Amino acid sequence: MPPPSTTPATTRALLRALTPRTAPSAASSSSRPVLLSPRRRCSPISSAASTIHNTSSRRNLSSTPHRSRSNPPVSRDRGPPSHESTQTDFERLDVLANMPAPTTAVDATFDDGFALNSGLHVTNMAGVLLVAGDAFAWRPWVKKDSHAHGSAATTATTTVGGGEKAGEKGKKEKETLRNERGMWECDRAAWGALELVWPKPDLLIIGTGATVVPVSPTTRKHVNDLGIRLEVSDTRNAAAQFNLLATERGVQQVAAALVPIGWREEVGGR
Numbered sequence: 565m566p567p568p569s570t571t572p573a574t575t576r577a578l579l580r581a582l583t584p585r586t587a588p589s590a591a592s593s594s595s596r597p598v599l600l601s602p603r604r605r606c607s608p609i610s611s612a613a614s615t616i617h618n619t620s621s622r623r624n625l626s627s628t629p630h631r632s633r634s635n636p637p638v639s640r641d642r643g644p645p646s647h648e649s650t651q652t653d654f655e656r657l658d659v660l661a662n663m664p665a666p667t668t669a670v671d672a673t674f675d676d677g678f679a680l681n682s683g684l685h686v687t688n689m690a691g692v693l694l695v696a697g698d699a700f701a702w703r704p705w706v707k708k709d710s711h712a713h714g715s716a717a718t719t720a721t722t723t724v725g726g727g728e729k730a731g732e733k734g735k736k737e738k739e740t741l742r743n744e745r746g747m748w749e750c751d752r753a754a755w756g757a758l759e760l761v762w763p764k765p766d767l768l769i770i771g772t773g774a775t776v777v778p779v780s781p782t783t784r785k786h787v788n789d790l791g792i793r794l795e796v797s798d799t800r801n802a803a804a805q806f807n808l809l810a811t812e813r814g815v816q817q818v819a820a821a822l823v824p825i826g827w828r829e830e831v832g833g834r
Contacts, residue, residue: 666810668694670803675826678803691823694806695757695765697815704750705739705827741777742829748772748796749780758790763816767809769795771802771822792819799825 655661667682670692677687680699686692691702743749748770758764768787770779776798787794797805799822806820 660808660811663811665807666697666815668697668699668815669807669810670694670820670822673800673803673822673825676824678822678824689824689827691821691827693757694810694815694820694822696761696819700757702754702821704754704821704823705741707740707751740829741772741823741827743780743782745780747780748777749783752786755786755790758787758792758819764791765819766793766813766817767795767819768792769797769802769806769809769818769820771797771799771820773799773823773827774825799823 665681667680669681670678671681672679674687676689677685678692679685680692682699684699686699686701691704693700693702741748741750758768772779776796779794779796784794795802795805802820802822806818806822809818810820
């Protein structure tokens with residue numbers, strides 16, 4: 565008996581019936597090779613190189629990390645605004661707000677003098693010596709030459725603080741506040757008010773002018789021998805420090821010796 569003839573449709577039906585029908589998994593579908601069309605299997609080298617070049621040019625390769633600029637804060641409040649009634653008011657913590665400033669407090673510093681709280685103005689390129697609630701015009705840079713006509717201590721009379729000197733004519737005056745080592749130094753006669761006052765102040769604040777100049781060991785030793793501690797600063801900060809300490813501790817405990825900020829060693833005090 566001859567075998568039955570098979571048609572292509574019958575063959576496809578038999579193969580479809582014999583093949584198990586299972587759903588393809590994601591792993592199998594991803595691992596299955598993808599066949600490229602003949603047009604996409606190969607591409608010219610020039611087009612591939614241009615693609616790589618364009619990709620690398622778009623990338624910003626830098627070894628340093630990018631730092632964003634920080635803008636200054638809009639307000640000084642570090643947190644959200646508080647509407648509590650128990651919020652602390654830092655302006656009320658100023659314990660010296662209700663205390664009157666001393667009359668010798670320095671309100672302003674000028675190139676040639678000072679303005680005090682009492683309304684007194686010290687001008688004409690003069691310093692100020694603030695001791696025991698009193699203010700004295702002070703010119704410590706004016707010195708007598710002891711080699712001209714004898715000793716300056718015996719032939720000249722000095723006002724309080726050495727501001728003005730009157731004595732034998734023909735004296736040669738030197739205007740300087742620096743010794744040979746460049747340190748701040750003045751005569752012992754400039755501290756006459758500190759030697760006469762009693763009780764002695766506990767602290768003396770020296771303002772050396774526009775800049776800070778170290779005080780010589782001779783001047784420091786003379787002030788310390790009077791039982792007075794020494795603090796050195798530029799004139800602006802020395803005046804602010806005197807105002808604070810004199811208000812807190814009283815003018816009997818704190819003294820100040822301030823040189824005008826416009827005084828220069830090269831041109832002298834005049």
